Amino acid sequence: MQMDALLPALQRFVNPWELDVVFYLAGWLVTRVGIGFWDNLVIGLVKAAQVKPLPTRTDPGKPVRYMAMDAISWWYLGINSFLEWTFVLNLLHFLWHSPAVPKQLTALNPLNTFAGLYVMFAVMDFFYAPSHRFLHWTPVYPYVHKHHHRQVFPAQGYLDAGNEHPVDQIVGLSCTWLGVYAAVHLTGAHALTIFIFFNLHDALAMLNHSPYDVEFSILGFTYSVKAHEMHHRMFTTNYAQYFMFWDHVMGTFTDYHYRGFQPTQAPKPLGHKVVNQPTTKATGSLRTATAKQP
Ligand SMILES: [Zn+2]
Ligand SMILES: [Zn+2]
Secondary structure (H helix, E strand, C coil), X not given: CCHHHHHHHXXXXXXXXXXXXXXXXXXXXXXXHHHHXXXXXXXXXXXXXXXXXXXXXXXXXXXXXXXXXXXXXXXXXXXXXXXXXHHHHHHHHHHHHCXXXXXXXXXXXXXXXXXXXXXXXXXXXXXXXXXXXXXCCCCCHHHCHHHHHHCCCCCCCHHHHCCCCHHHHHHHHHHHHHHHHHHHHHHCCCHHHHHHHHHHHHHHHHHCCCCECCEEEECCEEEEHHHHHHHHHCCCCCCCCCCCHHHHHHCCCCCCCECCECCCCCCCCCCCCCCCCCCCCCCCHHHHHCXXXX
């Protein structure tokens, strides 16, 4: 591509709505405040529902060590916030201008909502799981993804989820984009569905880096904070985020294990769910989460 064509293309990508600098920065700020508010609301709801902490976080015999934020982490978070903003601007531009994306509320139907949402998560993880595995490949790992793994026991939600090398961020956003694009063309995904998808994806990615033991399984969608904690503890395992099926396919799935905790079921390729089974009699929710070593 010629230089005189490259520059306008880059300008269109960075600022597709041709906002002036004040509106551009105001939009960035609104997005940051929105994400901060949403993440705090989700954590508040998880606390209100009295979700137990992860077993590793309540073991009095083995306190967990957390890494403090360093300067490079703040730099990465800052750069990534602008990468996210660029993504949001392009996504909104696509939604607004694409005739393939219905926007009228009367156009809502089961295909462009429930099926669309499912396709977005499934396609995103189809690309994310092997890409994530690639980022752990020894010759590549130290240069990009290693930074995200400085926290062996993620606990700070967005601060730990978004604390990654900008290339990591671009890989993640690209997988997300492929999920949206596939859902639009396979199910005619509605704009509202895409909005809900991003809210759910943000909340679940943030919770995956929280200390709360959230897990559920719906039609092969197997979300488990324990599974991602295992990935941070043993990073040759559990590369997927939402469909652990891909780890079963790649032979990289590992069940949650920690002293005293045994899964009640053998691993299954689909719909696998790990259930805590304390080895001593539980006397309360916290007690359940701190079962003694057998
Ligand atoms: Zn992580
Ligand atoms: Zn990783």
